[in-house]
Every structure is written in structure tokens, then in C-alpha cells.
Amino acid sequence: MSTDRTPVDGPFRIHVDATPTGATLDVTHYLTTVLLSLAAAAEEDGEGLLAELVEVAGLARSAQAQGRDSHAAHERDERVAALLAEVADEGLIPVYGPAVGRLADRLREIAAPRPVPSQREAGAA
Template structure:
């Protein structure tokens, strides 16, 4: 993998690619760790985890009907935050040292305005 494409190599790899309307930030390495954390939680207490996930799904359905400022939406968000705290370090992807600058530089390169091929100069016929 290109160092340009992968400005962050650890503890979780982050790949950044150009997209037609911006960039794509690939955090699949981090999401793999989240899934592994869920698998570990399921191994330790599968019924409890399944109950928690079902309750979050129920809250999400209620929030969809009641609105984003409903009690269900707030409780759903709290439950999800609790689960993320348990299995995914609160959902935060750490980026350290020089990798911060490489990520910034990669994003700057990919978001810099580029000329459109075949575009004419002003006044050219």
C-alpha cells in the first residue's frame, strides 16, 4: 500500500482516496477492531449483548417515529455510547505524532482545487 494512500499506519490504518465530490476515508481496520470487540463481548455474555443490541434497535425504531429530540433518541444514543465505550474506546481513532501531519497533508492534496481538463482561459474562443 502506498504511503500516500495510507497516511496513518497505526495503531489503526487509515486510507484516504480521492472521490469525485471529495475524499473517501477508509477506517475498515478500526471497524475490524470494533467487530472483534463485539465478538469478544458476545463470547463473554452473548445473551446480554444480544439483549442490548435488540433494545438499541427498538429505541432506534421509536426514535425514527418520535423524532431526533425524543426520549428514545437520547436513550438510544446513550446506549450506543456505552457499548462503544465498552468495545471501541468510545469510538475514537487515535492518530499520533507525525501521522497527524501526514493525514493533514494527504487531505490537503486531495481537496486542493484542480483545473478541469479542456477548460479554456477566460476570453478564449
């Protein structure tokens, strides 16, 4: 089994680890970039950004109470999409060239059936 937990090394690193029931995708590098973009937007117009985030939070509460197909839910989704477009390249993480194959290989490797250790093998008495 490969131990390469970083099949994607750029433009944003993606780490992939096996869990007992599946996998985790660590996109911390991408999220750091998003937070830095938010910080830059706050530095440029902190009051405007805060007001927008507060409005989105209010819409999210309303959408939760009113349901997925409510006006509040649609408005929340539009506002979130606009913010993502502004600070996070619409929330898309690009993966290029050979990294696409490495990511697929790593996920296939993790998805392959693994033997479940018996209790005695796992350290039980």
C-alpha cells in the same frame, strides 16, 4: 500529487482516497478491531449483548418515529455511547505524532482544486 493513500499507519491504519467530489477515509482496520471486540463480548455474554442490541434497535425505531429530541432518541444515544465505550474506545481513532501532519497533508492535497477534464479528454467522441 502524492500516491500515499495510507497517511496513518498505526495504531489503526487510515487510507485516504480522492473521489470526484471529495475523499473517502477507509477505517477498515479500526472497524475490524471493533467487530473483534464485539465478537469477544458475544462470546463472553452473547445473550446479554444480543438483548442490548435488540433494545437499541427498538429505541432507534422509536426515535425515528418520535423525533430527534424524544426520550427514545436520548436513551438510544446513551446506550450506543455505553456500547462504544465498551467495545470501541468510545469510537475514537487515535492519530499520533507525524501521522497527524501526514493525514492533514493528504486531505489538503485532495481538497486542492483539480482541473476537470473536458469530455474529449475523458474519452468522449
